[in-house]
Amino acid sequence: MPVARPESSDARVVAHIDMDCFYVQVEQRKLPELRGLPTAVVQYNSWKGGGLIAVSYEARKYGVKRSMRGDEAKQVCPQIQLVQVPVARGKADLNLYRNAGSEVVSILARKGRCERASIDEVYLDLTDAAETMLAETPPESMEAIDEEALKSHILGLNVDVSDVKENVREWLCRNDADHRDKLLACGALIVAELRMQVLKETEFSCSAGIAHNKMLAKLASAMNKPAQQTVVPFSSVKALLEPLPIKKMKQLGGKLGSSLQSDLGVNTVGDLLQFSEEQLQERYGINTGTWLWNTARGISGEEVEGRLLPKSHGSGKTFPGPRALRTIASVQHWLNELCEELSERLLSDLDQNKRIAHTLTLHARAYKSSDSDSHKKFPSKSCPLRYGTAKIQEDALILFQAGLRDYLGSHRVNTQGSQHNGWGITALSVSASKIVSTPSGTCSIMKYFHGQNTSCSLSKQSPDRFIQDTTPLSPSGSESHSGLNLIEPQIEFPREETRTKYAVPTLDQQEQKRNDQGTCSIRKFFHDQGPSFSSSKRGQDGFTQENSPLSPLVIHSGSGNCLRPTQTEPQREFLREEPGIKCAISSLERQNQKRNTSKEKGTSSILRFFQSQNPSCSSGKQQHDETVQDTKAPSSSGFQSISDSCSEWNQVEPWKESLVESTSSSGRSGLGHDEQRRETWSYKIDEIDPTVIDELPPEIQKEVHAWLRPNKRPNIAKRGSSIAHYFLPTKNT
DNA sequence: ACGGGTGTCACG
DNA sequence: TCGTGACAC
Structure with a gap:
């Protein structure tokens, strides 16, 4: 059950880095001829072609989905390249991917507190780095902004303009911006740099979300994939969450989310706003109730734990x-x-x-x-x-x-x-x-x-x-x-x-x-x-x-x-x-x-x-x-x-x-x-x-x-x- | 008889 | 404390 944590008053800069179809990338690095081809990684292929555990973006265009069977994937995408997970001792052996994940973590950990969230996901607390950058070399003082940073998606920023990049540049360099926005801008620059570093040193591409807390950063990293990053300014949190299907929120993809839908008629995060904290606590308990109330408002005090290694x-x-x-x-x-x-x-x-x-x-x-x-x-x-x-x-x-x-x-x-x-x-x-x-x-x-x-x-x-x-x-x-x-x-x-x-x-x-x-x-x-x-x-x-x-x-x-x-x-x-x-x-x-x-x-x-x-x-x-x-x-x-x-x-x-x-x-x-x-x-x-x-x-x-x-x-x-x-x-x- | 294999967290 | 259940990718 999710538990609410108080959110510190000072704005943080949190990034969530998500590797793009990671297992596929690992296999493509091993076999470069697979690059650019519709590819999926399967484990065990004797039964119905094996189960897909990662699907390249090329293959997704054909409707190939994770949790399909290899045979199924072949049906919708006959030219798909299926790569098998290594087998050792008669079982799937994920060490190749674990080690690849470690490579990434060791790069990302250079810039701030780093939490290995899973084999292919990392949270970074970049608050200090962003504050430092803002104090020493703020974006507006920079003569050039990284191309990768200019490709950022800034939620709430008008994209119906002739030159989006110029628009992003202006946002990143705005002198009159809210301090929080400036911090996020610095975070975006740092993350763009880190992502390029990861690409250069590992050949892996990743996507990222940059926001004031983990929940929003995670949400954002999934919004523009692959190989892109998304910033969630404080001012756009409400608009982001309001229409969001409740099940999209982390922790609400399962039974709790279903219960919210069927028991409370809550279909979007915005729907949750109608309920008082007490009401939510009454139904779901003190902790979960408060967590839900906060979540609906984009509030999440969860810290980025400094942990690079698995706990088990x-x-x-x-x-x-x-x-x-x-x-x-x-x-x-x-x-x-x-x-x-x-x-x-x-x-x-x-x-x-x-x-x-x-x-x-x-x-x-x-x-x-x-x-x-x-x-x-x-x-x-x-x-x-x-x-x-x-x-x-x-x-x-x-x-x-x-x-x-x-x-x-x-x-x-x-x-x-x-x-x-x-x-x-x-x-x-x-x-x-x-x-x-x-x-x-x-x-x-x-x-x-x-x-x-x-x-x-x-x-x-x-x-x-x-x-x-x-x-x-x-x-x-x-x-x-x-x-x-x-x-x-x-x-x-x-x-x-x-x-x-x-x-x-x-x-x-x-x-x-x-x-x-x-x-x-x-x-x-x-x-x-x-x-x-x-x-x-x-x-x-x-x-x-x-x-x-x-x-x-x-x-x-x-x-x-x-x-x-x-x-x-x-x-x-x-x-x-x-x-x-x-x-x-x-x-x-x-x-x-x-x-x-x-x-x-x-x-x-x-x-x-x-x-x-x-x-x-x-x-x-x-x-x-x-x-x-x-x-x-x-x-x-x-x-x-x-x-x-x-x-x-x-x-x-x-x-x-x-x-x-x-x-x-x-x-x-x-x-x-x-x-x-x-x-x-x-x-x-x-x-x-x-x-x-x-x-x-x-x-x-x-x-x-x-x-x-x-x-x-x-x-x-x-x-x-x-x-x-x-x-x-x-x-x- | 299949999403498998891993991992984290909160609760009682 | 341990064991369970939920959740995620």
């Missing part, structure tokens, strides 16, 4: 009707594919932007063919996000199973058989959210992952972190082996193809510089982490196991209230982690000084890193990050110290608890709680690879050795003694 990443796919997934095995297969893509994108984000996501969410759509409440929605589920493809895959599967349990309810369903059980999954998606930028690159990134490994994570991760990833899913049907590629390749980093011709500029130049200076790129770090990050053959094994597919977790009731997954092969996971630790340590050292003899010199920094959790390394940089990031995001304080996190050791991880409840049917470990814990504990200790310890700085070695002797191990509750956190397998209490 998702990967999903639909499985319409007959293609619905009917077995756990096929769901697992697709989840693995989706998680692989997600993981890859998370690593890119980490590498390029130094950001870490904290929540993994699974969404699905499902049907139950033979059931009373077959309209029930498949519940989405989320949990703390652990980095590493295999871990994401594992967690996503657990989330799915929990969701399926809820979805099916008491309704008994045999999920193991290959026969049709009456349920089907018609859409699956995984997404990563709660993304925060790390205050200072590698240092804090290392902190995070160390915490993650030892369960002292920032996001209250599972206490039994290290023994996860070991319980494969059981086979749940014969379908799984036919044609499913269950053996995954080594980790694949984002395709380089997208960068071959046009470098994707980083969105945060300073961040990038630091990154370049870093000796061990994050990506390398993960690569070095070994199998747990680079493969997930677990899925393959899974099909040969006999466990219940719905029971990867086992409840340990009794004292401690501790939940843990069944631990079938504890050593495997642990061994996987070690190279990662090795790399983490050495990369940290490398970062802190040029060295050939790391051990001594690295010590102080590592100890400092381990012991003092005050985010000292974030100073100075923080400010910059904040301007780029969502300003409301937790910054340094968002990085809870490891010791703080450890104060939560006595808590059960809530996400697993709730999930376990619904998946606990398949039994429990034969071991008592303490028994199992001890076994796990000693196993871990025994499995620590001495060569890793040898690589550690002497102080830390000492600590580890002490810790390895069970009777003498340091008190893990001691805050500063954080090497323990490093290796500590679990937070059992």
Whole structure:
């Protein structure tokens, strides 16, 4: 529901930049012979020629529309060029367009606060730039006005004149104009320049709206497309809105807009003016009511957020009707594919932007063919996000199973058989959210992952972190082996193809510089982490196991209230982690000084890193990050110290608890709680690879050795003694 | 059985 | 907090 925000009294200059049929342009840049031809981008073409997701203006002349099928488009425009969206892992891969969008953003962000509104839309707050221009080089003082600016459309300006451009020039340069108009004129000049810059550097054309707020700027950018810009002077707002069909307004294109029409008889924005704020509030609630009242008057206080990067990443796919997934095995297969893509994108984000996501969410759509409440929605589920493809895959599967349990309810369903059980999954998606930028690159990134490994994570991760990833899913049907590629390749980093011709500029130049200076790129770090990050053959094994597919977790009731997954092969996971630790340590050292003899010199920094959790390394940089990031995001304080996190050791991880409840049917470990814990504990200790310890700085070695002797191990509750956190397998209490 | 795949926001 | 629903492109 839309919410009203107070509008500041001072006039702002806001621009909305909208790329013209963006996906088409991206493809035309790749294949220049398509330029000027009626072209559309389709995804998946086997069914009715695929669905159109972008249509060139040449093709629109023939009546080709988005959401047509490829076949349909061919009918109305036989010569249309259909280009397919790239496919990876059996699904549409939009990275090409995402990266192209980033190119644009990095150019537009040069002139003011910039908000990436979608893959091909950006808002700019140009107030400061416009004020500055007005003070220093006002348009009337300029000897020549940009040709592009002269092509602006100025709403309310008389166009029935012999020389429109001259008219525009006069408007832009009017000395006696309202201050607000002068600001918009400056905005128009700036935007024209930016658009030319975008064209020059990316070959992409775009359209723009320039107004006093986001709502009007967005409205204006759509008014003259492609490759044009439109200015909305304050004085023409009323005339613009009054006749405008209500559904054209952002946020009113759906049910709310329909309700206004059918319930209030409001067909145009002007019709809304008859209703008092109270009336609107009465019907639609305080927030929406006020928002509607303001909207009708062109009032919108929404700020342009300084955010160049997305707040979440998702990967999903639909499985319409007959293609619905009917077995756990096929769901697992697709989840693995989706998680692989997600993981890859998370690593890119980490590498390029130094950001870490904290929540993994699974969404699905499902049907139950033979059931009373077959309209029930498949519940989405989320949990703390652990980095590493295999871990994401594992967690996503657990989330799915929990969701399926809820979805099916008491309704008994045999999920193991290959026969049709009456349920089907018609859409699956995984997404990563709660993304925060790390205050200072590698240092804090290392902190995070160390915490993650030892369960002292920032996001209250599972206490039994290290023994996860070991319980494969059981086979749940014969379908799984036919044609499913269950053996995954080594980790694949984002395709380089997208960068071959046009470098994707980083969105945060300073961040990038630091990154370049870093000796061990994050990506390398993960690569070095070994199998747990680079493969997930677990899925393959899974099909040969006999466990219940719905029971990867086992409840340990009794004292401690501790939940843990069944631990079938504890050593495997642990061994996987070690190279990662090795790399983490050495990369940290490398970062802190040029060295050939790391051990001594690295010590102080590592100890400092381990012991003092005050985010000292974030100073100075923080400010910059904040301007780029969502300003409301937790910054340094968002990085809870490891010791703080450890104060939560006595808590059960809530996400697993709730999930376990619904998946606990398949039994429990034969071991008592303490028994199992001890076994796990000693196993871990025994499995620590001495060569890793040898690589550690002497102080830390000492600590580890002490810790390895069970009777003498340091008190893990001691805050500063954080090497323990490093290796500590679990937070059992 | 299809606009798909993503993304943001507000609410309870 | 999480999960849902709405909206947008």
